[in-house]
Amino acid sequence: MKQPSQHQTLSPTLPLGAQALDQDRVFVRALENFVRYLKYEKFRSPHTIAAYQQDITAFMAFALRQGARELEEIDITMVRSWLASQHAHNASRNSLARHSSSLRVFFAWAEEDGLITANPTLILANPKREKHLPEVLNEQQIQQLIDQVSQQIAHDPNDAKNLRLLAVIEILYSSGIRISELTQLDLSSINRSENTFRVIGKGNKERVVPLGKPALRALSQWVTRGRPQWFKNNPQGRVEPALFIGPRGRRANSRQIREDLTRALHSIENTEASGAHVFRHSAATHLVDGGADIRTVQELLGHSSLATTQIYTHVSVERLTNTYNKAHPRA
Structure with a gap:
């Protein structure tokens, strides 16, 4: 040990x-x-x-x-x-x-470890979990959110907070990574020549995840125009390797990012979504909707079990059924 x-x-x-x-x-x-x-x-x-x-x-x-x-x-x-x-x-x-x-x-x-001679939980029945399909934003809602933040940046091209927010939204939706994985990214995690980045996930497992071109553009804007404004505020004057930092020049924490995302999501119509995980759910669901192989989605998300990933096939079927019921005259 x-x-x-x-x-x-x-x-x-x-x-x-x-x-x-x-x-x-x-x-x-x-x-x-x-x-x-x-x-x-x-x-x-x-x-x-x-x-x-x-x-x-x-x-x-x-x-x-x-x-x-x-x-x-x-x-x-x-x-x-x-x-x-x-x-x-x-x-x-x-x-x-x-x-x-x-x-x-x-x-x-x-x-x-030898602290007990018999495990009292061996015969403990496991309560069944409630099954709730995750909330998902549709593609129009994602675009509406991106457009709103982009408009704010157009109004003030050097607004570090909005530059970071746009990069976070684009990366979360492009890759489906967890918020904890995002805040642990370093500048060195990004491979621009291959449009990928390295993620350290649960159990300290590393995986390589692709990044879409819009995400790379938003990331470049943050790194060149937004991050330098906050980097100089680091009170210790040390080199901060983190890709995403806060106003004081230190690595951003999940709570900061989550709160910014929730405020932005409150402006979107027809959803009560909040936090960061909705982007992971949305990315996975849209991949399945687009015909992606479920095992590929599993690898992208870093799921150890295929059963965890298969929830997104249920989400896609439910979305298909709802669309059918609303659109078909004899549904």
Whole structure:
């Protein structure tokens, strides 16, 4: 196992309401070691690690209230009781499925690490997730959004915020990458000669993704006219390799980008979409609509399972059915 340096802080920040864990070093140490495992052996993203921490911390706090002081004292009854309590507090089926998954991963790790002799979650039934088709923008809505931002840039060609916004929209829609992948891009990630860029996805897996010409044009405008305005604001005066930076000259974070996208999306008619993921859904759906092979779409999106990608075939069928019902006189 790759050990962190002594300068790295690994102690997890406990979610609010779980301060009871501070009183039990056994559980805290287990959680800290589990976080190390997720980060250095499984290469999970910060977002995924935070979700695991939240679930396991909440469960441990519950176990403490039930009188458990050792991991070995936790059994399937206690696990089911906690899940039942979450259900009683109106947790959705998707949330319960995530909680169950977190507990399975944690206790499988604990058993393998020798912290427990038997995994209490082996016979835990997995709640079925609710199936919701993702929201998708149609091609006209995408174009409307791009036109609006482009008009604002035409009015002020050196508006760094809009130059970044246009580049972000074009790249997200052109490639279907995740917002977390976009903010981790560096200037060196782009291969202009081949119109591609390298993405580091979930599980630290690298893939090469093509970029369309409009995305490359928007990106060039950002790099040449927008980025230099903010780059000089870096308080440390250091070279920032990030492709997308914020007004202070540092790497942009996902929250900043997501908020800008949501504000822009609110101006689009007939949609309640927000955030960045709608561009990933839209890109995948339009690829399938255009006849792209489902396995090619899987590779582009970085899905480990084909089943995850196949949701977009369902979206396309639903869109086709809705169009038929609206347009055909005998539908």
